[in-house]
Amino acid sequence: MSYAERVLEYYNNPRNAGTLDKSSQHVGTGLVHVSEYVDVVRFQVEVNPVTHVIRDARFKTFGCGSAIACSSIVTEWIKGKTIEEAFRLDHMEIVEALSLPPSKIHSAILTEDAVRAAINDYRVKNGMEPAEEEYEEPADYYDERD
Amino acid sequence: MLQLPVYLDNNATTPLDPRVLETMLPYFTQHFGNASSRHHAYGWAAEAAVDLAREQVAALIGADPKEIIFTSGATEADNLALKGVFEMYADKGNHIITTEIEHKAILDTCRHLEKLGASVTYLKVNHEGMIDLKELESAITAKTILVAVMYANNEIGSINPIREISAVAKRHGVLMMSDITQAAGKIPVNVNKDGIDLAAFSAHKLYGPKGIGALYVRRKSPRVKVTAQMDGGGHERGMRSGTLNVPAIAGFGKACELALQEMEEEGKRLAAMRDKLENALLQLEETYVNGSRTHRLPHVSNISFRYVEGEALLMGFGKEVALSSGSACTSASPEPSYVLKALGLGDDLAHSSLRFGLGRFTTEEEIDYTINAVTATVNRLREISPLWEMFKEGVDMNAIEWSHH
Ligand SMILES: Cc1ncc(COP(=O)(O)O)c(C=O)c1O
Secondary structure, eight states: OOOOHHHHHHHHSOTTBSOOOTTSTTEEEEEEEEETTEEEEEEEEEEOTTTOBEEEEEEEEESOHHHHHHHHHHHHHHTTSBHHHHHTOOHHHHHHHHTOOGGGHHHHHHHHHHHHHHHHHHHHHTTOOOOOOOOOOOOOOOOOOO | OOOSSEEOBTTTOOOOOHHHHHHHTHHHHTSOOOTTOTTSHHHHHHHHHHHHHHHHHHHHTTOOGGGEEEESSHHHHHHHHHHHHHHHTTTTOOEEEEETTSOHHHHHHHHHHHHTTOEEEEEOOOTTSOOOHHHHHHHOOTTEEEEEOOSBOTTTOBBOOHHHHHHHHHHTTOEEEEEOTTTTTTSOOOTTTTTOSEEEEEGGGGTSOTTOEEEEEOOSSSOOOOOOSSOSSOTGGGTSOSOOOHHHHHHHHHHHHHHHHHHHHHHHHHHHHHHHHHHHHTTSSSEEEOSOSSSBOTTEEEEEETTSOHHHHHHHTTTTEEOEESOOOOSSSOOOOHHHHHTTOOHHHHHTEEEEEOOTTOOHHHHHHHHHHHHHHHHHHHHTOHHHHHHHTTOOGGGOOOOOO
């Protein structure tokens, strides 16, 4: 197991781990998983209702160290972005920032899904249409296990 | 002073005992001869070392020295046993019975033999890792040539009732093979009392060097033969050719001698420390021991910490404690340990497991340190686990509403 220093850094000192008030009108929550009990990410955003700028973001993640690091780094990135900007987050940016190996790309994809789910939860709560994902062919991220 | 990380992965491999190293050293530079060189002193010295080691290895399992075939390790010995019996006894039949929780060296060899026409039955195990003797008996047919059941499991440490299993095999005139890799040198194994006809093991699991092991092949009642899988100079009674690795064999012998002498006391000491560790970790909520707690190796504990992921745990104390996990978070649909799954564990618990393997050099201080390190990491990761939060709020995990994505 060799992880990039960046992964360890976020894993050891996760930024913005925690919970926002799910019932608040300004909070959107996304809860996604790879398969049941394997990599579960809950991502929350608190949005300024006038500017649609993300004021706060929080995560809780069940999964390996990379999954935790992916969620955490994204909470930092999207604060101060509008929900439209944040929705365009691409998992490959996370992969590059953390130097994830191919076997861990699924963690970045899951984080991307969680962010989008949280934003859409906020949009629907506030009477907007859910934003659409541009469809991309999923990367071939299977690898062998030992 | 504690040397970090604390090593608790002794089921994967063990450190070489310094007394073993000392035994090996002269055979690299001084007595470097080929044990097959019959006409000079270099050869004789090497041969004498091999003869002594063969006696020491045999003594550990109650065998005759002539019944020991040196191999490169348990993997090769498992291969030689299965493939060798399959070829040698082709006239009698093609059916092999084994279990779902064998090491890959057995399972993958069986898969290979299936491609060559073998028929293999993989017996299921119960939640403790035990097979059902009645199922074993009813699986035996006129074509059955071998029953292969491991003595002790490498992931959970469960010990099989080999005597009862071999009695069933014997009753039907079927050969009994056991992978004794995890048991040899840790608990008493006696091929005669246990009714074993073939047994595979590795030196590096019992404080010997890596790359050396043995296959025990019974010579009397019945006389067992295996077809060689490595042809050449006819070493090891023709069953395994290749110049003997004399220093490693000398070390293997010494390691077996030490294990035989120290097994009983060591087992008690390790069991006490293992129980201390296990009981302390079970103080954490939602923590479960996997496999049998009664029929178990004294130095092993496999524990699931629900709502935290095993690989994340390992990363948490990577610099503090060296362990292994039943989780494999390496692909989009990671499959956790097939052994834990075979016990009936759900994916959640299988992914949350850690294997603690104590060893000869484990100290009380290391155990105390490990208890603290593991407890702190489990608590820290549960704080950031959405599943833990939901569990604490009493959310029904089966009724979670996932976001569409
Ligand atoms: C039960 C069992 N069988 C076989 C092996 C293979 O041993 P080696 O890698 O030394 O050949 C191991 C070790 O991983 C084991 O635990």
